[in-house]
Amino acid sequence: MTGQNSLFFVGNATTVLRLGPFTLLTDPNFLHRGQWTHIGQGVVARRLKDPAIGIGELPPLDAVVLSHFHGDHFDRIAARELDRDLPILTTPHAARRLGRRGFREPVALSTWTDLDLAKGGASLTVTALPGRHAKGRLARLLPPVMGSMIEYRATPGATPLRLYVSGDTLVHDDLREIRERYPSIDVALLHLGGTKVLGVLLTMDGEQGVDLLELLRPRQVVPIHYDDYSVMKSPLSDFTAEVERRAPSVEVAYVDRGRTFTLPG
Template sequence: MAGISPTQASVTFIGTATTLITVGQFTLLTDPNFLHHGERAHLGYGLWTRRRTDPAMEIEELPPLDAVVLSHLHGDHFDRVARSGLDKQLPIITTPHARRRLRRWGFAGAEALPTWESHEIRRGDQLLRITAVPGRHGRGLVNLLLPQVMGTILDFEDQGQVRLRLYITGDTLYHPSLAEVPARFPEIDAMLIHLGGTRVLGALVTMDGRQGAELLRMIRPRVTVPVHYDDYTAFRSPLRDFLDAARRVGLDPGVYPLRRGETLGLPQRAIMLTV
């Protein structure tokens, strides 16, 4: 007898690049940022940015987590609330640069994931594979001044079959070399895209609307959820820039902006079971 094996898969937008991802038996937190309206996030070299919004959830309200996926160590991605409130034994999958700092802060579960390497979490017949993919926070000298950043591919497998492939861009700029991501990981089902058009010393360090649309055209996921676009004063490119650019290239039907606290179901591939 043939049938379809059902599982849950969803993303909840908390604010900035902070999301809760639930897929099958796994729950992940991305880029934990729980500062409130008016508070400052520090970016290094004496630079800071002030938060314009409140998170949709407090850190104490989080469900039990299997891991944190941290794209890089900036104050709007891992803040002092996360530093004091997260379990120090919780696995934090991140860059080698961030892992060194987190270990000094007592986060014994921090694990470095170099580009194209993977970390796996397994529960029974279900497997979640987390793979680091390239990211570039800036260009030229500016990139050298900024912390190492990674994107992430999440592959959820059930009974040996891929059910969901999710790409989290991290704070990368668009560049042609990102074409290696869909080349190595074809058929990306969903994408969390970090936007904002952030500038440091006048130089663009996160994608604006135009760059976001270019990446959307390159990846062509079934579902795209924009994040990281209006929570801080450093963000200069509003969500509308991306939505307009996506419409111009004819890819806006698959874009789903979420309100803070809103949850979106993610598309999954069916598994046919034979009895």
Template sequence: MGRTALLAALACGMNLGADVRAQEAAPLAAVDTFTLKLPPAAAPVAGAEGSVQFIGTATVLVRYQGFTILTDPNFLHKGDHVHLGYGLTAERLTNPAIDLDKLPPIDLVVLSHMHEDHFDKLVQEKLDKNTPIATTREAAEALKRLGFTRAIGLSTWDRLEVEKGEARLRITAVPGRHGKAGMQALLPSVMGSVFDFGPNVATPAYRMYVSGDTLIYDDLKTIPQRFPGIDLALLHLGGTRILGVFKVTMDGKDGVRLMQIVQPRRAIPIHYDDYDVFKSPLSAFASEVKAAGLDKQVTYLAHGETYTFAPAKR
């Protein structure tokens, strides 16, 4: 499908609305639980603090309780291009804070969906093919075709139980939608994710939510119902627009609405200003945050900066 055909399809929804509604009305599938056992750390984990380091785009390093997790790996440099499908490309406007070959050892990658600005050609070629990757079922199949041997496909509410020595982590896939309902068949499936650190699911040591490339829609309201007391939310912003017209990620106003829905104790914006298809700058989110009186709940990180956190007080 070329650009002209894509524009026409998006404009009319390709009569897909009924099909999408039929899918959404289908009975809920059973929740699956997967397990992943990692080798224990060579040395005891020092300290109780955790950290989130912003590398750029939607790529962050999460380190806590002996786990090192990489999200949505994108390590292209300024001037490089990614392909988004249907003949569409995007140019990177920034550099990552760390190069791919300078990363510490990674236990697990969490990939919200299969788009090149989240899993680029460099990563496809250079990332160890034996790296565990938690992602959507659709993306897991694509990763397996690329040679990745430990891609774990999750549907909404599926869980991945991760064990590393005495440390425990549960990752749950939560709702996300990369565009309006009529556009869904033209876009990859996407998931948000909740990280619950610690052995006790009812009272995790720390609860983190990563939004993924979602827009605001009703299903997001189920996240705080199932996962109250979110300590930290990482919000994919940018107001990404396909063909400069169709919004497929949250803008500043949407980011505030999501904060109001999931009610995190702290939020960090990511996925903004890095590509030319990102049309809503970080400043737009900051203005909306100030207008909503949420300034004290938001931390802004420049590329390479780190936010540190301690176990939550329940």
């Protein structure tokens, strides 16, 4: 986990982002292969892959960015072992749940609101973006989900490095505003997997993943969240095949668990 600006892939939607002096953790999930987690409405899922590291091997963190409160994104290990004073930037729904579990610094971000962090002359802004875990009636039964735009500036006047983290969203019309507000995105982290419960799609499959690339047009994309749980029905090969077929104008970086991807800047 070295490098000035880098992404270390732990597994599922869990990454360690190093941006200058800042270190962020996304969607902490440290359950091991074979363990089960509750993902809502009585539905459970079994983990199929081990995380690359344990929670005790994490570097010192400045904050956690949590897309939503589901057991495959914030699990019982995170609830037990993360520092209770660590800022956790998340939805208002998840912030309330975290507060009830003894976390003292949950930061509730409604859509399009943000939080700024500063160290020396460097700054980091995390903005909550629209997300939709399901469509129709099922959407009301699932927790709210947010995407995130993470903007890092090494100095006050620097052009920002922009990382988009999709969260567990499907492609929907509200995502068009992201393109309008952020015409330039350096790297997108896409939550894929084609998660299905009772036959209903809850996360992007390969086709929707490329739909989102064509909509937002980031310079690079790193697919994550695609084969860790038994409810994921669209393997990474679906996304790879769709990228080859449609050839979006984006560089795709396939990052294995335990590997580090160097970010721009």
